[in-house]
Amino acid sequence: MIVANRKSLEEILSMINPFKKVLLLGCNECVTVCAAGGEREVGVLASELKLWYSKAGKEIEIKEHTIERQCDHEYIDQIKGFVEDYEAILSMACGAGIQYVAEKYRTKPVLPMVNTTFLGVTLEQGVWSERCQGCGTCILDQTGGICPIARCAKSLLNGPCGGSSNGKCEVDKEIDCGWQLIVDRLKELGQLDRYEEIIPVKDWTTSRDGGPRKRIREDLRL
Amino acid sequence: MKTKSNIEKILESGGFVVTSECGPPRGADPEVIRKKGNLLKGVVDAVNVTDNQTSVVRMSSLSACVILKEMGFDPILQMVCRDRNRIAIQSDILGAAALGINNILCLSGDHQKFGDHPKAKNVFDIDSIQLIQTVRGMREEGRFLGGEEVKGKPILFIGAAENPFADPFEIRAARLGKKAKAGVEFLQTQCIYNMERFERWMGMVRDRGLHEKVAILAGVTPFKSVGMARYMKNSVPGMDVPDEMIERMKGVPKEKQPEEGIKICVETIQRLKEIPGVRGIHIMAIEWEEKVAEIAKAASLLPRPTSNS
Numbered sequence: 001m002i003v004a005n006r007k008s009l010e011e012i013l014s015m016i017n018p019f020k021k022v023l024l025l026g027c028n029e030c031v032t033v034c035a036a037g038g039e040r041e042v043g044v045l046a047s048e049l050k051l052w053y054s055k056a057g058k059e060i061e062i063k064e065h066t067i068e069r070q071c072d073h074e075y076i077d078q079i080k081g082f083v084e085d086y087e088a089i090l091s092m093a094c095g096a097g098i099q100y101v102a103e104k105y106r107t108k109p110v111l112p113m114v115n116t117t118f119l120g121v122t123l124e125q126g127v128w129s130e131r132c133q134g135c136g137t138c139i140l141d142q143t144g145g146i147c148p149i150a151r152c153a154k155s156l157l158n159g160p161c162g163g164s165s166n167g168k169c170e171v172d173k174e175i176d177c178g179w180q181l182i183v184d185r186l187k188e189l190g191q192l193d194r195y196e197e198i199i200p201v202k203d204w205t206t207s208r209d210g211g212p213r214k215r216i217r218e219d220l221r222l
Numbered sequence: 223m224k225t226k227s228n229i230e231k232i233l234e235s236g237g238f239v240v241t242s243e244c245g246p247p248r249g250a251d252p253e254v255i256r257k258k259g260n261l262l263k264g265v266v267d268a269v270n271v272t273d274n275q276t277s278v279v280r281m282s283s284l285s286a287c288v289i290l291k292e293m294g295f296d297p298i299l300q301m302v303c304r305d306r307n308r309i310a311i312q313s314d315i316l317g318a319a320a321l322g323i324n325n326i327l328c329l330s331g332d333h334q335k336f337g338d339h340p341k342a343k344n345v346f347d348i349d350s351i352q353l354i355q356t357v358r359g360m361r362e363e364g365r366f367l368g369g370e371e372v373k374g375k376p377i378l379f380i381g382a383a384e385n386p387f388a389d390p391f392e393i394r395a396a397r398l399g400k401k402a403k404a405g406v407e408f409l410q411t412q413c414i415y416n417m418e419r420f421e422r423w424m425g426m427v428r429d430r431g432l433h434e435k436v437a438i439l440a441g442v443t444p445f446k447s448v449g450m451a452r453y454m455k456n457s458v459p460g461m462d463v464p465d466e467m468i469e470r471m472k473g474v475p476k477e478k479q480p481e482e483g484i485k486i487c488v489e490t491i492q493r494l495k496e497i498p499g500v501r502g503i504h505i506m507a508i509e510w511e512e513k514v515a516e517i518a519k520a521a522s523l524l525p526r527p528t529s530n531s
Contacts, residue, residue: 160393167390
């Protein structure tokens with residue numbers, strides 16, 4: 001899933017300062033699973049804002065609403081009926097959702113309530129961890145199912161570097177060394193000989209470096 | 223001889239190599255380099271010039287290499303993959319060769335987190351092993367990574383680093399094997415304090431026959447004080463300083479500690495010289511270049527066979 005973090009109340013307040021009537025828009029997908037921008041977080045943020053405004057003796061009207069997905073126009077269209085009643089949309093979706101809402105409602109400021117961080121997994125209740133950087137050319141078959149691009153701080157295709165110590169990365173003792181994980185898994189698979197192969201220079205054109213990406217499935221188009 | 227490298231020449235004639243390093247200054251004053259260079263004259267066969275080491279901005283490695291070259295040294299251009307993509311890397315390789323540099327050391331580079339610009343974006347378009355392949359391809363096949371022809375091949379002697387003290391230990395010799403396969407010709411190791419582990423690594427290297435393909439130069443760094451020993455142990459990534467080293471440094475009064483540090487360093491070199499497959503010593507006296515001559519002399523590494531300075 002896409003993992004996001006809600007922005008601080010302070011940053012949110014500075015963004016919404018010019019507005020008196022705002023639509024706080026949650027998303028039922030990834031940001032709900034990672035507890036950053038679902039219906040529950042919409043409620044929490046609305047309460048925090050209302051409390052702050054009432055303490056400050058200021059007024060604000062907040063409409064709380066959560067849609068199924070902010071990355072699909074059929075759901076974004078559902079707010080068409082009342083979006084005009086508000087001066088700004090406070091989107092709690094990931095960066096993709098925020099932008100898609102902005103594309104649809106062109107005269108409304110759409111403000112980000114979260115920082116979108118990574119593609120990851122739930123390690124345990126309340127803990128998420130990065131797994132993929134969406135580089136567009138998957139080599140997990142060669143690296144024991146563990147991605148060196150996402151999980152090595154230097155994205156080394158032929159790691160580990162000289163900073164791997166006791167299974168940890170030189171950047172932070174809390175971060176696992178991606179290449180230690182790869183070597184361990186290759187051993188478990190009985191494929192440690194694969195380590196000896198040099199992985200060639202990567203073609204980054206399928207990644208962000210090739211410019212904004214688009215995928216077209218002609219067979220699915222209407 | 224594939225190149226004009228002084229260390230390649232010494233290695234080819236079966237000699238034992240001595241290298242040291244020179245860290246460029248955090249400013250534009252060339253005198254800093256010349257002063258450091260003067261301390262190394264006649265003491266070493268080649269000088270490494272670090273490339274923004276520990277991710278701290280310094281005078282560029284290539285510029286400092288040229289200053290040392292003018293003084294008669296045979297500099298080793300260190301190049302990290304952290305700050306340049308394949309376009310800039312290949313361009314700098316051509317520039318270095320054009321300016322008469324004969325050696326390159328291919329490195330991944332410390333993470334920028336450790337430096338003075340931790341908020342920087344890193345590059346890591348290619349890694350150190352791919353960098354070795356890149357230089358090799360430009361020199362041997364006369365081809366850029368993109369496949370185009372190099373008009374005027376860069377004739378550089380190709381080096382790399384390896385840390386026998388980093389983990390996972392079991393693949394550390396295999397990793398050198400990958401570097402050998404990529405085309406590396408000489409190797410400088412991380413500072414050696416844990417001799418037992420280094421000897422085990424060398425055993426694995428010899429088992430694979432890698433010592434015959436790659437000239438291994440063993441790295442040493444003298445401690446200036448017990449404080450430095452502790453810092454190296456606890457704060458420098460990938461460093462393995464055994465407790466007995468700390469105890470030994472702690473065991474002498476503060477004013478005698480620099481002397482003790484040098485004594486440890488000389489003893490280490492003497493042991494390293496006896497290890498089969500060790501073809502030279504790389505003395506990294508960090509901001510203590512004035513001691514390299516003393517260490518080399520005490521370890522019977524002087525005079526140098528074909529000092530070109």
